[in-house]
Amino acid sequence: MKRKMDPVDAVIVGLGAGGGPAAKVLSEAGYKVVGFDKGPWLRPEEHYSGDELKFQNRSYLWPDVNLMPRTVRSDENSEARIFNFSPVPSNVGGGTSHMAGWMPRPRVSDFIFHSLHGDLEGASLADWPYRYEHLEPYLTKVEWSYGISGLAGADRGEGFRSKPYPSGPLPPTQFGKKFYEGSNKLGINSFPLPMSHLTEDNALGRPAVNRTSFWNQYGDPTLTRSSVATTYIPEALSTGNFEVRADSYVKEVKVGRDGKATGVIYIDPDGVEIEQEARVVVLSLGAIESARLMLLSSSNRFPDGLANDSGLVGKNATFHEYIFAVGLFDKDIEDPLNGWTGNYQSGGSTHFYETDENRGHIGGGIIATTQIGQAINAILPGRPVWGQAMKDADRDYFNYSMKIGFILQDMPQETNRVDLDPNVKDAWGMPVARITNKPHANDIAMSKWQIDKNVEILQAAGATKTTPVYLGDEFTGNACHQQSTVRMGTDPAKSVLNEWGQAHSVENLFVVDGAGFPTAMGVNPTLTIMAHSWRCADYIANTYMKGRSERLALPPIKKS
Amino acid sequence: MVSKADWEIAPIRIDPDSTEKLFFTDHEWDTVEAAAARIMPTDHDPGAREARVIVFIDRYLSGIDYLYAAADGSGFLQLSGKDAHAARARNANMQRLYREGVRELDRKARELRAPSFAEASEQVQDQVLEQVSGLSKPVPVSLTSREVYYSRLQGNTDEDKSFFDTLCLHVRQGFYADPVYGGNKDQMGWKMVGFVGPKSLKDTMDGTYSTAEFFVQEYDWEDLVPGFKHGQESETAGSPGDA
Numbered sequence: 196m197k198r199k200m201d202p203v204d205a206v207i208v209g210l211g212a213g214g215g216p217a218a219k220v221l222s223e224a225g226y227k228v229v230g231f232d233k234g235p236w237l238r239p240e241e242h243y244s245g246d247e248l249k250f251q252n253r254s255y256l257w258p259d260v261n262l263m264p265r266t267v268r269s270d271e272n273s274e275a276r277i278f279n280f281s282p283v284p285s286n287v288g289g290g291t292s293h294m295a296g297w298m299p300r301p302r303v304s305d306f307i308f309h310s311l312h313g314d315l316e317g318a319s320l321a322d323w324p325y326r327y328e329h330l331e332p333y334l335t336k337v338e339w340s341y342g343i344s345g346l347a348g349a350d351r352g353e354g355f356r357s358k359p360y361p362s363g364p365l366p367p368t369q370f371g372k373k374f375y376e377g378s379n380k381l382g383i384n385s386f387p388l389p390m391s392h393l394t395e396d397n398a399l400g401r402p403a404v405n406r407t408s409f410w411n412q413y414g415d416p417t418l419t420r421s422s423v424a425t426t427y428i429p430e431a432l433s434t435g436n437f438e439v440r441a442d443s444y445v446k447e448v449k450v451g452r453d454g455k456a457t458g459v460i461y462i463d464p465d466g467v468e469i470e471q472e473a474r475v476v477v478l479s480l481g482a483i484e485s486a487r488l489m490l491l492s493s494s495n496r497f498p499d500g501l502a503n504d505s506g507l508v509g510k511n512a513t514f515h516e517y518i519f520a521v522g523l524f525d526k527d528i529e530d531p532l533n534g535w536t537g538n539y540q541s542g543g544s545t546h547f548y549e550t551d552e553n554r555g556h557i558g559g560g561i562i563a564t565t566q567i568g569q570a571i572n573a574i575l576p577g578r579p580v581w582g583q584a585m586k587d588a589d590r591d592y593f594n595y596s597m598k599i600g601f602i603l604q605d606m607p608q609e610t611n612r613v614d615l616d617p618n619v620k621d622a623w624g625m626p627v628a629r630i631t632n633k634p635h636a637n638d639i640a641m642s643k644w645q646i647d648k649n650v651e652i653l654q655a656a657g658a659t660k661t662t663p664v665y666l667g668d669e670f671t672g673n674a675c676h677q678q679s680t681v682r683m684g685t686d687p688a689k690s691v692l693n694e695w696g697q698a699h700s701v702e703n704l705f706v707v708d709g710a711g712f713p714t715a716m717g718v719n720p721t722l723t724i725m726a727h728s729w730r731c732a733d734y735i736a737n738t739y740m741k742g743r744s745e746r747l748a749l750p751p752i753k754k755s
Numbered sequence: 756m757v758s759k760a761d762w763e764i765a766p767i768r769i770d771p772d773s774t775e776k777l778f779f780t781d782h783e784w785d786t787v788e789a790a791a792a793r794i795m796p797t798d799h800d801p802g803a804r805e806a807r808v809i810v811f812i813d814r815y816l817s818g819i820d821y822l823y824a825a826a827d828g829s830g831f832l833q834l835s836g837k838d839a840h841a842a843r844a845r846n847a848n849m850q851r852l853y854r855e856g857v858r859e860l861d862r863k864a865r866e867l868r869a870p871s872f873a874e875a876s877e878q879v880q881d882q883v884l885e886q887v888s889g890l891s892k893p894v895p896v897s898l899t900s901r902e903v904y905y906s907r908l909q910g911n912t913d914e915d916k917s918f919f920d921t922l923c924l925h926v927r928q929g930f931y932a933d934p935v936y937g938g939n940k941d942q943m944g945w946k947m948v949g950f951v952g953p954k955s956l957k958d959t960m961d962g963t964y965s966t967a968e969f970f971v972q973e974y975d976w977e978d979l980v981p982g983f984k985h986g987q988e989s990e991t992a993g994s995p996g997d998a
Binding site: 234235237238240241242243246247249251253255260261262278279282346348349366367368369371372375379384385386387406407409416417442464465466516523531533537542569570571572577578581582584585586587588589590591592593594663664666667672 | 756758759760793794795796798800802822823824826827828837838841844845881884888892893894895896898899901902903904905906907908911912913914920923924926927928931932933935936944945947948949950952953956957959960961962964965966967969970971972974976979980981982983984
């Protein structure tokens with residue numbers, strides 16, 4: 196006999212960037228909410244510190260690939276292999292507990308990508324069912340409640356913003372200064388990227404003491420980095436309406452005879468299966484796992500997976516790819532660049548974000564100079580692997596190299612998708628996500644063009660040697676970004692969700708992570724995910740729960 | 756089930772000067788130490804031998820007791836449940852990889868007429884490592900050549916690697932990891948490359964350890980970002996740039 200818990204107003208599955216804002220908004224609106232996370236509820240001040248081996252090599256925060264494997268293949272005909280694709284921490288806080296924390300806003304153009312470009316062969320470009328101006332108020336809410344630092348006015352191509360940032364950026368690092376020098380020589384508008392960390396004297400009054408430079412992929416033991424686990428989760432808990440069930444694995448969303456979701460079945464920390472009913476089910480497991488849970492939740496009404504009438508659940512996946520160029524500098528004439536310092540990025544640009552067809556590709560993305568890392572894993576492409584040559588390379592270049600990275604905006608393709616692996620199961624006995632992906636020709640062209648541009652910036656900054664690292668013939672998931680697997684749109688035949696993240700065919704099912712994004716955008720997705728979740732949760736709290744529904748009217752697009 | 760959030764801390768510390776072997780036999784210890792010394796050799800700066808990389812590797816291979824240091828370095832986390840199960844299975848594979856790897860090093864050394872890898876000359880040891888790696892000994896980084904690479908997953912776990920690649924990775928780890936894990940004795944790896952690391956892991960938790968001095972101290976955003984003017988961001992923001 197399955198145990199049953201008392202019904203609640205809403206369940207939220209996945210307590211990362213998507214689940215956090217929804218938990219806050221719904222519980223503050225007075226609804227009883229239970230939030231599930233498959234992973235533990237770690238305590239930053241007790242569990243995190245600057246231990247490179249633990250966080251970078253021994254995967255303390257990353258999912259254990261033996262317990263939560265994923266498989267990848269490049270097309271329908273190739274064999275899938277187990278690979279830790281897009282490893283986002285599986286715990287309360289999710290990706291916000293390890294991320295470097297780039298928090299740039301999306302651009303006006305991101306929401307109308309298809310209107311601007313038309314069809315692209317082999318890709319499935321689409322507009323979003325809402326526009327930048329609909330999200331702007333929520334972007335501001337997140338910046339001011341979660342805590343983002345930046346320099347408003349420095350990014351010349353940014354869309355309208357209703358408020359500046361609540362915190363100034365960190366000072367530049369030595370390699371950051373080089374980046375500005377190189378950029379300025381070439382006339383590239385560069386600036387401190389918005390980041391999810393605060394600096395001293397921020398307007399939120401939050402202490403910001405972490406200047407250890409143990410940052411990307413590390414947990415932050417202090418409150419310097421904004422994380423869902425230290426902001427929205429505690430705020431939701433303080434309402435008395437929210438409960439966290441950590442180490443609790445949701446294996447199915449249940450559907451009733453009327454085709455509405457009735458709640459979820461989960462496995463509790465002791466392995467007991469329990470049913471939790473709710474009026475509304477909110478999914479925010481990350482685009483890969485949200486799609487997987489929908490595919491796992493098949494029923495008579497939805498034999499191909501929950502809300503999957505269109506057959507699109509899992510399809511059009513986008514992952515970004517983090518690629519870069521590295522420059523080596525001459526230690527005899529340069530000051531040390533200290534590539535191990537900083538809170539990962541130290542200057543970036545959206546100068547190449549908008550389409551310029553002279554480049555041979557459409558779209559673009561954000562670039563930034565970033566730490567090369569601490570000593571074990573310092574990035575040095577082609578580093579000799581052993582012997583005197585390795586030792587000399589470490590000694591000569593650890594402090595005299597820098598890199599300029601790029602968030603590659605991959606084009607959505609229906610064949611790039613997430614489905615259930617027929618052979619591989621996770622530690623809970625459930626089929627794992629299988630990722631099928633192959634870059635589009637536009638992705639390859641964009642990679643080549645932008646990384647060559649990054650090489651130019653390095654050369655302008657004085658690099659003696661430069662090395663490009665391009666996108667290969669498969670995505671590796673190394674950005675830990677996931678989008679687009681459960682598309683939003685206005686047409687139920689061409690999308691799964693509407694403009695509120697609400698499933699077209701299951702009115703009380705909402706997917707509020709990046710799964711809904713029709714295109715990848717060229718910015719890191721976290722800020723957009725959080726603002727999107729807030730907007731969807733606002734609709735749930737103020738419209739859906741009140742028994743109403745609403746459709747957003749989209750004005751025609753004025754092409755400039 | 757004990758949640759990962761509640762793993763106990765075993766108050767154990769590793770003495771880098773220890774010669775006590777928790778996993779290796781005497782011969783395996785000598786062999787791996789000799790190989791590590793060719794991978795990160797000693798010159799005017801210390802190498803793997805002085806940094807006690809061998810202690811680091813031996814403790815890691817001994818089981819799952821030395822997998823994760825407690826955040827503050829006061830001991831090591833005691834894994835439980837599924838995590839412990841998966842870690843134990845990986846450890847068993849790793850032990851096998853090293854046992855077989857040492858035999859392979861000896862076999863190849865004997866083919867080159869040395870009594871064993873550990874007793875071979877450095878030249879012969881290098882030849883053996885070339886054979887095991889399948890590549891000639893790495894040459895210095897060239898500033899004139901031009902190479903192209905393709906992206907890969909960040910993070911460097913030691914899964915699904917050959918013995919040679921595993922050993923090279925573990926030598927780097929033992930040379931550069933926080934000294935709490937038994938290697939990088941007296942931070943000699945960090946000192947060699949110029950990484951000014953924390954005195955202890957605990958110092959990274961509360962602001963005691965800071966790298967602020969290594970940032971640019973004097974700057975103005977108006978200089979770094981041409982076209983940007985202070986005040987554009989309005990009075991509600993902090994005061995960026997006035998360092």
